[in-house]
Amino acid sequence: MAASRAPALSPKPPDCGDCPIRHRAVCARCESDELAELERIKFYRGYQAGQVVVSAGEPMGFVGSVVSGIATLTQTMEDGRRSMVGLLLPSDFVGRPGRETAAYDVTATTDLVMCCFRRGAFEKLMLRTPNIGQRLLEMTLDELDAAREWMLVLGRKTAREKIASFLATIARRDATLRPGAADGGIVFDLPLTREAMADYLGLTLETVSRQMSALRRDGVIRLQGNRHVTVPDLARLIEAAGDDSDGGLPG
Amino acid sequence: MAASRAPALSPKPPDCGDCPIRHRAVCARCESDELAELERIKFYRGYQAGQVVVSAGEPMGFVGSVVSGIATLTQTMEDGRRSMVGLLLPSDFVGRPGRETAAYDVTATTDLVMCCFRRGAFEKLMLRTPNIGQRLLEMTLDELDAAREWMLVLGRKTAREKIASFLATIARRDATLRPGAADGGIVFDLPLTREAMADYLGLTLETVSRQMSALRRDGVIRLQGNRHVTVPDLARLIEAAGDDSDGGLPG
DNA sequence: CATGGCAATTGATCTGCGTCAAGGAAAAGG
DNA sequence: CCTTTTCCTTGACGCAGATCAATTGCCATG
Numbered sequence: 280m281a282a283s284r285a286p287a288l289s290p291k292p293p294d295c296g297d298c299p300i301r302h303r304a305v306c307a308r309c310e311s312d313e314l315a316e317l318e319r320i321k322f323y324r325g326y327q328a329g330q331v332v333v334s335a336g337e338p339m340g341f342v343g344s345v346v347s348g349i350a351t352l353t354q355t356m357e358d359g360r361r362s363m364v365g366l367l368l369p370s371d372f373v374g375r376p377g378r379e380t381a382a383y384d385v386t387a388t389t390d391l392v393m394c395c396f397r398r399g400a401f402e403k404l405m406l407r408t409p410n411i412g413q414r415l416l417e418m419t420l421d422e423l424d425a426a427r428e429w430m431l432v433l434g435r436k437t438a439r440e441k442i443a444s445f446l447a448t449i450a451r452r453d454a455t456l457r458p459g460a461a462d463g464g465i466v467f468d469l470p471l472t473r474e475a476m477a478d479y480l481g482l483t484l485e486t487v488s489r490q491m492s493a494l495r496r497d498g499v500i501r502l503q504g505n506r507h508v509t510v511p512d513l514a515r516l517i518e519a520a521g522d523d524s525d526g527g528l529p530g
Numbered sequence: 531m532a533a534s535r536a537p538a539l540s541p542k543p544p545d546c547g548d549c550p551i552r553h554r555a556v557c558a559r560c561e562s563d564e565l566a567e568l569e570r571i572k573f574y575r576g577y578q579a580g581q582v583v584v585s586a587g588e589p590m591g592f593v594g595s596v597v598s599g600i601a602t603l604t605q606t607m608e609d610g611r612r613s614m615v616g617l618l619l620p621s622d623f624v625g626r627p628g629r630e631t632a633a634y635d636v637t638a639t640t641d642l643v644m645c646c647f648r649r650g651a652f653e654k655l656m657l658r659t660p661n662i663g664q665r666l667l668e669m670t671l672d673e674l675d676a677a678r679e680w681m682l683v684l685g686r687k688t689a690r691e692k693i694a695s696f697l698a699t700i701a702r703r704d705a706t707l708r709p710g711a712a713d714g715g716i717v718f719d720l721p722l723t724r725e726a727m728a729d730y731l732g733l734t735l736e737t738v739s740r741q742m743s744a745l746r747r748d749g750v751i752r753l754q755g756n757r758h759v760t761v762p763d764l765a766r767l768i769e770a771a772g773d774d775s776d777g778g779l780p781g
Numbered sequence: 782c783a784t785g786g787c788a789a790t791t792g793a794t795c796t797g798c799g800t801c802a803a804g805g806a807a808a809a810g811g
Numbered sequence: 812c813c814t815t816t817t818c819c820t821t822g823a824c825g826c827a828g829a830t831c832a833a834t835t836g837c838c839a840t841g
Binding site for chain 1: 603605606607608609611612613615616626627628633634656657660663664666667668670671673674675677678679680681682684685686687729731732772774
């Protein structure tokens with residue numbers, strides 16, 4: 280969990296089949312020559328768990344998306360209060376065309392591989408390729424919806440409901456990533472520490488811990504170690520979340 | 531303050547000089563024939579204070595932007611808990627290309643005029659006119675930033691800070707709408723009831739009221755009636771907001 | 782001018798979550 | 812292996828903000 284800085288090129292870049300920019304973020308409707316152009320300007324970056332990708336206010340020369348691993352988007356006040364404003368899972372896009380500096384701290388919470396494009400080159404390509412902008416608009420609108428869903432969670436839900444909402448979100452996302460496995464319930468690993476969960480949910484880490492224990496006592500979830508979670512009955516979890524049919528994941 | 535439904539055409543459509551779609555939302559870089567096309571498919575709608583523009587889940591056949599007046603975007607849980615996820619001020623865009631139904635309740639809190647485009651026609655125009663999509667992407671990214679700023683407010687700020695953040699946001703926005711008037715401080719009218727403020731801030735209306743009174747007692751603001759606010763010293767208000775240089779307005 | 786309705790204020794009390802503090806469990810590192 | 816560090820859990824207590832309840836002020840409208 281070293282938190283040093285210099286990003287390193289990943290030793291073995293994943294092949295294009297793994298690149299969400301191509302398959303999800305940008306190129307769903309691109310022509311082949313546009314794809315070729317994207318290929319020319321793309322490169323991979325690897326980060327270790329705990330490493331800072333960029334800090335808020337720093338120049339950010341690239342945009343890109345997560346290939347594997349998990350990163351967080353956080354904001355910090357001068358007095359140290361922190362708030363997570365996004366959780367970046369594989370295929371999520373990072374960075375903003377037309378902006379010089381990062382608006383938030385981006386941190387890898389697990390080992391992370393990103394597929395990147397130099398910002399300038401990407402912007403120029405966008406001008407010539409409407410599909411890329413279209414796709415980016417769709418993704419941004421999805422993120423906006425997710426952020427707004429989360430405003431309801433932050434502003435109006437109880438601690439227990441917040442935890443349940445978070446777990447349900449992860450469970451659903453995980454379930455779509457690898458379907459099947461409905462046998463003994465949904466099983467996944469929490470991508471965050473209790474503290475990071477607290478920052479995401481507007482709680483303290485103690486409250487997160489207590490509510491996790493409470494959900495365990497009530498049989499809504501099972502825990503093996505600190506991170507490994509089993510949800511025997513997703514419906515019960517969603518019920519505990521006071522769900523307004525939430526589901527989006529703020530990324 | 532009737533809350534009936536049927537939208538009415540505004541009696542006297544504002545002239546094009548007032549239309550933010552043309553001037554802000556979409557056409558900053560459009561060619562004249564694109565402008566002409568936009569003119570052909572645009573129309574105005576008027577709503578009375580309290581009227582519902584659309585309800586969440588209902589089909590929404592148009593997109594558009596606010597010309598004058600104020601509207602809110604809210605989400606409600608089955609048990610009645612409500613959360614405001616956006617405040618729509620003049621020039622803000624509403625609606626989502628590519629989506630059939632409204633994701634949130636949109637309600638006019640004052641008399642409201644909107645400049646609208648049929649969704650289908652707008653989408654077709656977007657395909658032929660990259661600039662429109664580009665502009666929409668920029669606006670959406672701004673909204674996303676604002677929503678994320680607001681997540682910090684909701685999750686980590688105290689009641690007093692929340693109120694102060696809200697007032698500072700309104701004050702700033704109002705100041706840019708009509709500059710000058712720095713004489714006796716910034717003066718504006720609150721666009722929301724205490725209850726709506728509470729839904730925006732994740733508080734109860736009683737707490738909003740108490741904190742408003744506290745800010746008045748401390749001389750940070752002055753109140754004439756319930757809605758009319760004077761801020762003698764914006765710096766003091768921002769200080770009270772525990773400000774992390776916020777400023778965006780979630781819309 | 783009275784009257785009814787809605788919005789806001791203010792007070793009294795309760796409680797969910799934060800704060801402070803002390804261990805315990807699990808990785809990381811030698 | 813043991814040591815160190817990091818992360819997590821649990822308890823005791825206090826407080827900010829919710830809840831419950833009563834008034835007050837402000838338009839409307841008859």
